[in-house]
Amino acid sequence: MTVNDYMPIIIPGVLMQVSMQAMYIRHCWYNDNLDQKKKWIYIFFIALFNLPAAAIYLFATRKHIDQRQSIEGIDSQFVEGIFLCLVMAYEVLSLRVVTDRIEDGYFTLMVLLLGISFTLLILNRILFNKMKPLFHSTMPIIQTVMVVFIHFLGNNINTLLIVLVVIASIINNYWLKKSKVYIIFGFVLLLVDSGIKIGIAKQPVDVDRLIGSIYVNLLVYVLFVAAFYTLKKQMITNNILENTLEDLKIQSDKLEEMSRIAERNRITGEIHDSVGHLLTTAAIAIEAGTMIMNKDPEKANQKFELAKKQVRDSLTQIRSSIKAIRDENIEDFDGQLNELADAVTKSTGLKMNIIIEEGILILPIHQKVLIDAIKECITNSLKHGEATELDLLIQSYKNSYQMTISDNGVGGEAFVLGTGLTNMKNRIESLGGQCHFEGKQLEGFTISILLPMGRRE
Structure with missing residues (x-):
């Protein structure tokens, strides 16, 4: 060769x-x-x-x-x-x-x-x-x-x-x-x-040995190909799992970022709802005290003292929101509402008529949401509606809490939801509830809230 x-x-x-x-x-x-x-x-x-x-x-x-x-x-x-x-x-x-x-x-x-x-x-x-x-x-x-x-x-x-x-x-x-x-x-x-x-094969050839060799060759073929095929399949599965884990990590990072944003928004909403209400009433009290300071200094001082109290309460609410305390146990719901109504009437002159269904039990998380909603409605009635009277009705309806708030302000059919009402609506809907707004010119503004009752353990 x-x-x-x-x-x-x-x-x-x-x-x-x-x-x-x-x-x-x-x-x-x-x-x-x-x-x-x-x-x-x-x-x-x-x-x-x-x-x-x-x-x-x-x-x-x-x-x-x-x-x-x-x-x-x-x-x-x-x-x-x-x-x-x-x-x-x-x-x-x-x-x-x-x-x-x-x-x-x-x-x-x-x-x-x-x-x-x-x-x-x-x-x-x-x-x-x-x-x-x-x-x-x-x-x-x-x-x-x-x-x-x-x-x-x-x-x-x-x-x-x-x-x-x-x-x-x-x-x-x-x-x-x-x-x-x-x-x-x-x-x-x-x-x-x-x-x-x-x-x-010619006759002198050992046919049994030839057949045995053929069987061995076929067996080697099957085993080798099966091993190589399985190895590739396993590698594909491993890479898919790696990509899936990477996707999950990316999604987890996104959810974490979304949670941080949601928490910031929640705290912003807390500050707006609580502090905004208190500062609005304080501002109205100061304006009222300024107007009557020359005529009735003693009553004007009372207004200023009330405004100072509202500002202090605002600071307390800010500290509470920063600590991210979300669901306080507000067991005395009626007492909270009456105290809120008295403070509002004294500082702003807005009369509040409260009707609560007897025996209704409201979970603490729902109490917090409803009270924040009431504060936001009071703020809007005073700030935008120029209302002098507000009606509040809370009752049960088909395993839900139904709260209706109406004022006698200027109303109006064309209105835009501000930050406060938007936060309130989002918070209620996050608990599976519904929130509807209705306004008519010179006939006031009405907010209807429906929240599922849940179960008290």
């Missing part, structure tokens, strides 16, 4: 080696995720050791690749790294085959088929994304037929391993669902190969 006899496998092997070496050196040079020092190190080892160093480079730098840009959950660099390992395995096995069959009559044909199969193996990966659909479907079939025929000619463990390498490269390149077809096709071809061998 001369060197020319090995050319069909040497030429494509050398060309592919050099081309892939240049390709991965270029890939490394333009990799923005590596600093200049690491680039030179990887380039040096790829130039020196070729495919093994290129495979290590791909595996080592895959952590910089965005997994969401991968195909079927596995990033392209990892797929290429496995492909390079399979290419190296094919080269080693091909050399074993040609050296073992050096005196065989099929040697020239074997070398030619190995060279063509090797070329198809490389091209199927390099041109994978550029091939037309027809070539996508037919290329694995051609590869499988060719390597099974090589196994038929060689009929040893090395040729069987070449079949396994090619099938593994097909699984590595193609989607799992599609690769199942080629796996079954390869198994059927091996069965046909085995049947032909049994049929053409």
Whole structure:
């Protein structure tokens, strides 16, 4: 045998080696995720050791690749790294085959088929994304037929391993669902190969030993392919889980940020509802005291003292809101309302008529919401409605609390909800309640609130 006899496998092997070496050196040079020092190190080892160093480079730098840009959950660099390992395995096995069959009559044909199969193996990966659909479907079939025929000619463990390498490269390149077809096709071809061998076996051949060898080959094929297929499936599952966990972390961060914003809004609403009401009544008391200061200084001082008390209460409410105390246990609901009504009447002159259904039990969280709503309604009646009287009705209705607040202010059909009423409405709806507003020109303003009762334990 001369060197020319090995050319069909040497030429494509050398060309592919050099081309892939240049390709991965270029890939490394333009990799923005590596600093200049690491680039030179990887380039040096790829130039020196070729495919093994290129495979290590791909595996080592895959952590910089965005997994969401991968195909079927596995990033392209990892797929290429496995492909390079399979290419190296094919080269080693091909050399074993040609050296073992050096005196065989099929040697020239074997070398030619190995060279063509090797070329198809490389091209199927390099041109994978550029091939037309027809070539996508037919290329694995051609590869499988060719390597099974090589196994038929060689009929040893090395040729069987070449079949396994090619099938593994097909699984590595193609989607799992599609690769199942080629796996079954390869198994059927091996069965046909085995049947032909049994049929053409000469009588002196130990048929039982031949059949045993065929069974072992088929078993090795099934076990290897099943292991490689399962490994890829497990990697896809792991990457999906990693991406899911990353998504959950992102969502958790967003929810945490939303919670912080909601808490800030809640505290803002608390300050607006409580402090806004108290400061409004204090401002009205100061204005009233200023107007009567010359006529009745004693009564004016009473107004100023009341305003000072309201300001102090405002400071208390601010401290309470900053501490984020949300659900105070307001058990004496009637007493709270009466105290609020007396304070409002004394400071502003607004008369409040309160009617509460006897025996109604309101949960503490609902008491807080209703009292804040009443304060907001009082503030709006004084500030915008110029009301002098306000009616408040609280009763039960179909397992809900129903509260109606009406004033005798200027009213108006066209109105815009301000910060206070909007916060009040959002707070009520967050507890599953409803809030409706109605205003008529010169007939006052009415707010209707409906809250589910819940259960008191």
